[in-house]
Amino acid sequence: MQGDSRQKVILAATAVFVVAVLAVTLILKGSIGMQWILSGIVVGSIYTLVAMGFSIIYSSTRAINLAQGEFTMVGGMLMYTFTVQAKLPLWVGFLLAVLIVMILGAVFERAAIHPLKNPNMITIIIITIGFSIALRAAAKWIWGSNPVPARAFTGLAKSGKEIPVKIFGASLSPQSLWIVGLAALAVILVFIFFNKTMLGKGMRAAAENRDAASLVGVSYSTTSLIAWTMAAGLGAAAGAVIGPIQAAVFDVGTMLGLKGFAAAILGGLGSTQGAVAGGLILGILESVVAGGFSSGYKDALAFLILILVLLIRPEGLLGKPEAVKV
Amino acid sequence: MSRIRTTGSAIALLLALVVLAFAFTGCGSGSKPAPTGGTYKIGAVLSTSNQSAPLGQPEQNALLLLEKQINAKGGINGNKVKFIIEDDASDPASATVAINKLITQDKVLAVIGSSSTGATLAMVPTAEKDKVTLVCCAAGTKITDPVNPYIFRTPPTDSMALTKVLEYLKNNLKVTKVAVLHDANAFGTGGADELVAKAPSYGITVVSRQQYNSTDTDMTAQLTKIQQANPQALVVWGTNPGPSSIAKNMQTLGMKIPYIGSHGIANQSFISLAGPAANGVVFPGGRLLIPSTIPAGSPWATAVADFSKAYQAEYNAPINSFAAHGYDAGNIILDAIKTAGADPAAIRDQVEKTKDFAGVDGVYTYTTKDHNGLTTNDLIMIKIDNGKWVEAK
């Protein structure tokens, strides 16, 4: 089919491009290039986690949630409250943070998304924007405007100093491994859920065709609720882990959300593998651009990619084609 | 019915209304602020919410404390004092609305603010037009350069902080090659620009200049580029949380060169965010942060001690530079009112005549050519040692 072969061409071209970038960076810059690439993978993992939140909601309900970054922010803030202020054990704080944000996501879904009858996507986008604004303001009220410290999970010497991890000649902070690990775990779990379990497959079906799905017993309403709760939980997990590297502050979710979203679009909304591809590619490219060219324009990269993808192939690298243009 | 005709009559009516309205309201300016019997009203526009809140909130606390203290002593010339504080939400447009409201509605005698340079610059035209003194708590050099008759400031300027840094680099560290990593915002960019311009006169070459965004997760790319240029020290110019991430990144990369920060990290927040990576970091700050560096027994030392005690008692928190900026601004205006009374023009002249006024930030002297008040002597270089501040030698 023509669509399929076009996708193959684009995928191949992207793959070649990324490999070329990696090769050139390593050859020209040696171990410094390796540092950039590995740091890029860490940041990319963060983007992947955020992108997956977008994908889960989109693949289940066709909605785009622009408050996804704020779930991550609240997760980070709660982690601070539980593990730094209340000095609870790390795993307790982690579970509590994730649980609370999941409840938050569920409540929002029931209160603001569920009551809408046949909403168009713009309505939902604007509503989620309103939600993100309210969350940011509430976070500022509760935790103030200052960034909050976080406890690293492992890798601390007696003095409290972090012991860097050396990989291929580059140094990473130990927390980076946790981030990459969490991203990998999340990817595997979510993939299994949506592709191998009845519930997951049913949710994807409900997104394609609500009525047909409800005929076979999959309720769209339940699908929506589960999707939002999962995305909220995933976002919170991400926020809880990245704290030691990127301090949580009331507006940390804005950029993370936007970049994670660009990554999701790049990889293809609704595709788990897409979130991985998009996240990692964006993270590595950003790092290489900051290192090799200008750190000032680095942020523009994510938005440029967003626009280019929307114009050239809106379903991204690995997404399925939809009527996106008129 | 022709649409053109109705449109035409609509436009005609519109014009008529406009002319009428002008005739009624005239083009006169608002009335002059008159002292309201019994109370001296002073306005303040501070960033108590959004990104500059860490600056604006201590400033607000300080002014409220000052108001309490002065009124407890019977006020000034028998009149009570009231600070009317508005929040500009760290936004220049809101700041202009706020200062206008203070001047035209509340008829204040003078205005303090804002906490950040952008919001302050937005208020300058209004202060100038209405001829009201504006004492700001922001450090951007542009605010008082060139000198505007109505605009004064209390904090040490960014230039002064930079001069301290350059002196330290030259005299203490004795280095000739430095790199600078700065925040893309106005504060960081302004500082970096000045550093690059002034370094040669200290015999220092800036071998690498990189920037980062406040929202960035990771600065290793920039740091590795800097490493390649082989600097002997790194100057980091920005406000939290960027500098703390940089400190941690440097530790991860095993970079051993000295880290010289800006006065933007002269707060406990930097230490709690950076953790052990903060140790060894040096930055310029007011002497009030290490009171023992102030000549003992001087009016300045007394002012610092008194303010420290009162602030701690009232808010259960130690003082910081921002609280000092606000407190000094309030005090300078009140001091001027003692002589000038409720006359904004006289207040301006009196503020400009301030000489050897012992505040908390330092000892202030304004002249017609200098509306900054402080000098580099009011600053010291501070080193973080085991999570505490000591004077850097």
Next chain:
Amino acid sequence: MAAADKPDLLKSRTVPELTSGMRMYLIVAALILTVPLWARFIPGDVIHMDITNVMVLAGIYSCAVVGLNLLIGYAGQVSLGHSAFMGIGAYSVAILCTTFKWFPTWLGIIVGVLLSGVIGLLVGVPVLRLKGHYLALATLGLGEIAFILFRQMIDLTKGTVGITSIPPLSMFGFQFNSDLKQYYLVWVIVLLLLLFTINIVRSRVGRSLRALHSSEVAADAMGVNTARYKTYVFVLSAMFAGLAGALFALRQLYVNPESFTLTLSILLVTMVVVGGMGNLYGGIVGAIVLTFLPEVIKALPSFEKFNNYNLVLYGLLLIVFMIFWPRGIAYGLERGADLTSRGARHLHDRYRSRRIEGHSKDERDE
């Protein structure tokens, strides 16, 4: 009574009968233009705000929102990046009038408006092919890129430090340097833009827009050149936003990139939504409400305790309005006015019918 005869006599003269649309416009114009007359009599320390001053800012936003309303409300295309065009307008004035001291400020406005239009055209043509939320997201990306450019092109824009000492607007020696003068300048411009918009909506362009709003596919099938109309409205709204930006610069006399971020784009869209999408006056209502909202809240006595509430409120407003009142406040006002005038007409008819014998009621139609 003789009164019953008078209306007929008047009708026979050649006074153009005002349509209800024109009547509404004149009422709105009169209301707006007379604000400074009574605003100065309200004691400042009671309401804690300067109405005229805040209305100037509301007017500036209105310029942008009137255009955006046309795009979102009538043509059904959402843009989350209009802060870019306001920025272009503002920076055009700022750069030209501070770099070249002789450059006339009014010309700066024109340059800003034209530049916004040109850039609106260049980005609009490719981007408008996208549907619904994809268009919204693409415009979001464009707005962010514009902000980054404003920040990074330091040689041109002085970056984050900003451009100061912008001279106020002056035409033929007359300087618009006071609240009052700026008030009339801005609001007369808004009213003229509104007139322009009304004419568009009533014309073939307007009908085509409404057609494409309901269904682009159907409109296409009927021969409406949807691409051309979408682009036309997009460029128009970009130019209105550019005008707003230029006026903003000439009022604040200082610009920096922080004023033109995603937050501004969202604020503009909120004004359209809250005021009433697709209602002619909706944009203005939304702009006024949302510009006054923070001031009103600050004036409330319990303000000291709760900081940042106004943002929470604003976020909640957005959610609530989108769910329950997507037609916005203006629609509510219109219904109210409609009901009131119907009520008045009903009473009037009953009065007349008692006076005039033999006339049947069905001559008086609504």
